[in-house]
Amino acid sequence: MTRIIVLPGDGIGPEVAAEARLCLELVSERFGLGFTFEEHDFGGAAIDRHGVPLPEATLAACTAADAILLGAVGGPRWDDAKERPEIGLLKLRKALGLFANLRPARIMPGLEEYSPLRADIAAGADVLVVRELTGGLYFGEKTLEQDRASDLCTYTREEIERIAHVAFQWARQRSGRVTSVDKANVLATSKLWRRVVSEVAQDYSDVALDHLYVDAAAMHLVTSPTRFDVLLTENLFGDILSDELSVIGGSIGLLGSASLGTGGAGMFEPIHGSAPDIAGKDIANPAGAIASAAMLLDHLELPSQARLLEAALEQTLREGHRTADLGGAVGCAAFGARVREILDGAAAAPRAPAHVQASL
Template sequence: MSRKIVCLPGDGIGPEVLEGARTVLEAADKRFGLGLSFENHDFGGIAIDKHGDPFPEGTRAACEGADAVLLGAVGGPQWEGGEVRPEQGLLALRKTLGTFANLRPITLFEGLEHLSPLKEDRAAGIDLLIVRELTGGIYFGKRKEGETHATDECAYSAEEVERVARIAFKAAQGRSGRLTSVDKANVLASSRLWRRVVVRMQAEEFPDVTLDHMLVDAMAMKLIEAPAWFDVILTENMFGDILSDEASVLAGSIGLAPSASLGDGVGIYEPIHGSAPDIAGQGKANPLGMILSAAMMLRHSLDAADAADGIEAAVQAHLASGARTADLGGTAGTGETAEAVAERLGS
């Protein structure tokens, strides 16, 4: 059985890190017999240059027909301020594929504690998952903008909360069984709806999951005070955007952080770092965030948990060996790092 992976290399370091992930996936395919096939398509800034559209129709059709989508990175200074921007392609991609939940695991690998901005004893043991609602809330609400007054509406329906909460509850069941739901229920009506829905779901569908609630301002503080306490964190779009960026630095480098955007259909998998145009084409980028995103793809979209576990173990072993890319204080290159992980996976 062939499983079609659509690859969107994008801009900046995107093509380099995606090529690294493909190297590791090919090793996983050889070891686990996954039947993977790969197609590259234009997306982002490069697609604007070639087609006048960051998400051309050919790319759209390929993504809709894929088993999963791997995305490198988009954007760069040459497209800033333009009428058509690479980031518009991201919104269109998510809308087309109906991805409403963004999963961002934050793991501090053993031996990298000194790279966290926190003291080592506070950073040790960080292993959490943020589940962020991706298509609702203030980013997608009605808005009015004038010279002296502006309004952004934050709106959620019970159905929107239910579908993302269900993903978070199920994730908690597969981990240590704890879910922290983050809101601002003391102030916002949309947050009070959010909390009521989550409480009802826990009682009716997930009584085996321990649920607690935290206001978003307190959560921003607790992520720094006691990050290792958290397991799965569920929150709405804007809060999740802010908290996941805060949490991303705890593991020592944003280059290590993967993500998955999931819904009812095709999933999108990408590292959370940007296109880093200042180092593009130099072979300095850390491919591990992209490689770990590929592992998430195997687990969530291709039902290949053994292969995902294998990739994650190979990454951990690679880091434990002392090999480091520049963002981690070393000199290893992008391709060299990917080849080393692939070799460990195949051994």
């Protein structure tokens, strides 16, 4: 049995997570995979019911899981909470040792018109952001006084080395290029970052490495996104740049992500927020959550099923099924239903033996 923990979370989280879960349930049924699903409170919903964003029962379930599917967390209603919902997310990542955040973004052929960039600039963009998740400003010591505040940014050699290895290993499976982002002309942590990444690169002679300051990287993402293959960043820079990158494809609602460690459960979630203003209206885009479900299947070493789900998602979009963020009128549930209809047909079709599939 494969145990998948579902954390619906807040805002539109339950809506998009439900569509992704239904896709995984279909895959499990059609291929006899034996997935089991458990839902647990997390984020603002957990604050409402338990007083904390990460209850002990939720943490215990996630620790024992094979994979975790997350909807979204946060919202203004918890601004005055002792611990905001996002703190639960940081604690969960830390507790599970999820140090590597993978955020792939590409322009789907035929959907260039939805990019805010000119089609000739956007066409062919395919970038994987590899973001360090457990260090930097988000986890540093914090002080907040009436007229003064500070956030400590700290990185160790070990933290930088392990995320750099992830980036170089992924580059070997892609186009063989890593761009490391820092602010080494100003920040001490970035000076260490650049030095350590350059040292790790010596183990990957087949991968090209270049360095960019974060401000230059932000500019190139919107003027020449095809120059990037794998974008390696520290925590804060990765958070900002991956959100910038997301709109190149037309909507932040399209992109999924994976948070991985050295073993155990990975966590899979769309990169968008909880969007409380549209929650419960059946207009959210579940594509990012469904894309995350495909990444979850890859994590479980089910690449054929992952490709089927990705193909069903892309076909749904190419057919013109668009949610409100893409200028369409298709609802969240209807979009998910169409993905599953295509997926079901593909799963039922005769398939070549595994050794033949691998060579296609």
